[in-house]
Amino acid sequence: MSPLLRPLIGLLVATGIVSVQAQNLTVPTPSAGLMPNATQGKRLFEKNCAACHGQNLRGTEQGPPLLDRIYEPSHHGDASFQMAVRYGARAHHWRFGDMKPVPGVSADEVAHITAYVRQQQRAVGIN
Numbered sequence: 001m002s003p004l005l006r007p008l009i010g011l012l013v014a015t016g017i018v019s020v021q022a023q024n025l026t027v028p029t030p031s032a033g034l035m036p037n038a039t040q041g042k043r044l045f046e047k048n049c050a051a052c053h054g055q056n057l058r059g060t061e062q063g064p065p066l067l068d069r070i071y072e073p074s075h076h077g078d079a080s081f082q083m084a085v086r087y088g089a090r091a092h093h094w095r096f097g098d099m100k101p102v103p104g105v106s107a108d109e110v111a112h113i114t115a116y117v118r119q120q121q122r123a124v125g126i127n
């Protein structure tokens with residue numbers, strides 16, 4: 001690594017900006033051959049996510065809308081859903097506070113939920 005970059009990386013790690021890499025967290029991976037299913041995802045979303053993200057994905061007082069352009073696939077890819085559910089997400093876009101990990105939701109279930117969210121995003125032109 002260039003001697004010029006080293007202090008910069010150290011600073012980013014110290015401030016938590018690259019904490020994910022520093023803690024070496026791995027992205028949960030759905031089963032090979034899984035066909036993510038939006039209908040199943042809707043049911044799982046309503047059970048595990050809607051309390052904060054809203055029945056219609058439009059947010060609540062506890063969490064942000066997922067039908068927002070910042071959650072389009074190019075900005076928050078499917079891996080960010082896996083990471084948020086397994087490890088939680090630090091508040092960085094909104095003022096709701098951190099999202100805590102959601103225990104008991106498998107990587108396959110998150111893949112179904114993500115399929116549902118993407119379907120709903122496409123329906124309102126976020127893609």
Ligand code: HEC
Nearest residue numbers: 048049052063080081084089091092093094096097099102
């Ligand atoms: C207790 C409330 C709560 C629950 C339950 C919850 N979330 Fe969140 N979630 C939040 C908050 C708050 C944020 C916003 C953090 C921020 O400021 O960026 C968030 C952010 C996210 C993000 C963006 C992460 C990032 O990288 O910026 C995704 C994706 C997400 N949630 C998916 C889910 C899914 C899928 C579920 C259900 C399995 C779920 N959430 C359940 C509160 C919640």
